[in-house]
Amino acid sequence: MTANTAAPSSLQPDAMLPRPFRVASTAADTVDTVTLILEPEDGEGFHFAPGQFTMLYVFGVGEVPISVSGDPGTAETLVHTVRAVGAVTEAICRLTAGDRVGIRGPYGTGWPIREAEGKDVVVAAGGIGLAPVRPMLLTLLAGRHRFGAVSLVYGSRTPGDLLYVDELHSWRSRFDVEIEVTVDRAGSDWLGDVGVVTSLLPRIPFRPENTIAVVCGPEIMMRVTADEMILRGVSAASIYLSMERNMKCAVGFCGHCQFGPEFICRDGPVFAYERIRGRMRVPSL
Amino acid sequence: MSLISLRERSQLLSKLTSTELDLFESLSREMTAADGEILFEEGADADTFYVVADGRVALELTSAGRSPMIIQTLGPGELVGLSWLFPPHRWNWRARVVGASRLVVFDAVEVRRHCHENRDLALDVFQVVAAEMAERLHSTRLRLLDLYS
Numbered sequence: 001m002t003a004n005t006a007a008p009s010s011l012q013p014d015a016m017l018p019r020p021f022r023v024a025s026t027a028a029d030t031v032d033t034v035t036l037i038l039e040p041e042d043g044e045g046f047h048f049a050p051g052q053f054t055m056l057y058v059f060g061v062g063e064v065p066i067s068v069s070g071d072p073g074t075a076e077t078l079v080h081t082v083r084a085v086g087a088v089t090e091a092i093c094r095l096t097a098g099d100r101v102g103i104r105g106p107y108g109t110g111w112p113i114r115e116a117e118g119k120d121v122v123v124a125a126g127g128i129g130l131a132p133v134r135p136m137l138l139t140l141l142a143g144r145h146r147f148g149a150v151s152l153v154y155g156s157r158t159p160g161d162l163l164y165v166d167e168l169h170s171w172r173s174r175f176d177v178e179i180e181v182t183v184d185r186a187g188s189d190w191l192g193d194v195g196v197v198t199s200l201l202p203r204i205p206f207r208p209e210n211t212i213a214v215v216c217g218p219e220i221m222m223r224v225t226a227d228e229m230i231l232r233g234v235s236a237a238s239i240y241l242s243m244e245r246n247m248k249c250a251v252g253f254c255g256h257c258q259f260g261p262e263f264i265c266r267d268g269p270v271f272a273y274e275r276i277r278g279r280m281r282v283p284s285l
Numbered sequence: 286m287s288l289i290s291l292r293e294r295s296q297l298l299s300k301l302t303s304t305e306l307d308l309f310e311s312l313s314r315e316m317t318a319a320d321g322e323i324l325f326e327e328g329a330d331a332d333t334f335y336v337v338a339d340g341r342v343a344l345e346l347t348s349a350g351r352s353p354m355i356i357q358t359l360g361p362g363e364l365v366g367l368s369w370l371f372p373p374h375r376w377n378w379r380a381r382v383v384g385a386s387r388l389v390v391f392d393a394v395e396v397r398r399h400c401h402e403n404r405d406l407a408l409d410v411f412q413v414v415a416a417e418m419a420e421r422l423h424s425t426r427l428r429l430l431d432l433y434s
């Protein structure tokens with residue numbers, strides 16, 4: 001079971017009503033990815049559990065699910081990191097300070113933080129998948145003594161596609177966390193690793209029988225990483241993935257994000273691999 | 286450096302019997318390499334191979350008019366060089382050391398000669414290198430899928 005389950009917001013009458021937020025600032029992470037800091041207009045702050053997402057509405061364009069990428073310890077603002085892949089995300093990436101957006105949520109299950117206490121934690125991220133695990137990493141680092149060995153393995157297409165580069169550097173300079181980064185291709189000025197993200201796993205410290213793995217990225221990346229963790233002795237019940245499907249209502253009502261017997265928005269997006277492993281191989285799902 | 290100390294981290298060395306390891310030891314020497322040092326160039330005779338002890342080696346493609354592209358990096362315990370085992374024994378990529386590194390370099394010509402004379406050794410060496418190749422093929426296929434798009 002995952003640690004945090006959202007309230008059954010489908011029962012609340014205002015579940016479909018967005019809360020107005022204003023863009024406080026934006027910063028380009030890469031050529032196609034932007035991090036936005038949003039402030040609620042009602043001044044009431046924003047509380048969430050790492051792994052949860054919101055429905056971000058660009059007025060006149062549309063609404064999409066986006067994971068919260070900020071620090072759960074900071075309730076005054078809401079942080080999202082968005083990669084432009086289509087109409088709505090492109091509009092989000094064009095927003096500038098002062099623009100208004102609508103926010104619903106937070107929704108969904110969170111990463112298994114309570115389950116991870118006392119255990120080694122392996123966080124594996126691919127591409128934009130580093131954004132949804134960032135709140136988990138910040139939580140692990142803020143309460144570092146509560147966890148065993150903590151590691152991040154992060155894979156990206158090229159060095160130019162890496163997110164949060166300054167933060168990765170600062171985490172790397174700590175002695176209590178292992179940070180390994182690899183890219184698929186690079187020029188000769190790149191001093192880091194080139195290879196698939198799973199090739200980093202032999203390098204990081206974890207006790208397989210006492211490890212929680214958190215995996216986030218495109219689905220194939222999550223599958224191969226989870227399978228590799230299993231080969232290395234971690235049980236499928238201790239590996240957590242964040243699933244993505246097209247979503248509309250985000251409150252378990254419309255069925256757009258149905259994944260077998262479950263809805264990703266309500267029962268996920270974070271699932272134990274044990275629970276969804278078989279379904280991840282069914283093309284029609 | 287004794288190969289035994291590298292054995293635990295190296296797929297190649299961990300699969301060899303102790304007699305084979307002694308033979309490999311006699312056909313190897315430790316070397317340190319500075320950042321940027323070229324271990325071998327594309328097209329050159331593949332008469333050596335390496336196991337990384339510390340540091341990193343980049344396999345790269347060089348091409349006129351453009352800067353080199355790194356195909357893969359290899360770290361501690363990993364085997365650098367596969368072409369030495371297969372005719373025409375010529376390197377497909379350039380191998381460049383990234384950061385100061387320590388390596389063990391093997392005399393591939395001698396290893397091949399011993400393999401010709403000793404079929405049991407040949408089988409063990411081919412099995413280990415084939416497993417390494419299968420793993421690299423798998424990783425390459427995953428990268429072909431453009432995993433992070």
Ligand SMILES: Cc1cc2nc3c(=O)[nH]c(=O)nc-3n(C[C@H](O)[C@H](O)[C@H](O)COP(=O)(O)OP(=O)(O)OC[C@H]3O[C@@H](n4cnc5c(N)ncnc54)[C@H](O)[C@@H]3O)c2cc1C
Binds near residue numbers: 068089
């Ligand atoms: C729970 C959840 C959390 C998410 N968190 C984030 C996040 O933190 N940051 C973020 O940038 N995105 C996130 N996404 C993905 C985001 O919701 C989609 O990228 C968005 O819905 C696309 O809408 P669009 O109108 O811009 O593009 P569409 O017009 O819907 O799609 C345009 C093209 O992009 C493709 N596409 C759609 N989604 C994706 C995707 N996820 N990756 C790659 N290509 C895609 C479509 O197949 C289509 O070809 C999340 C999704 C879910 C379900």
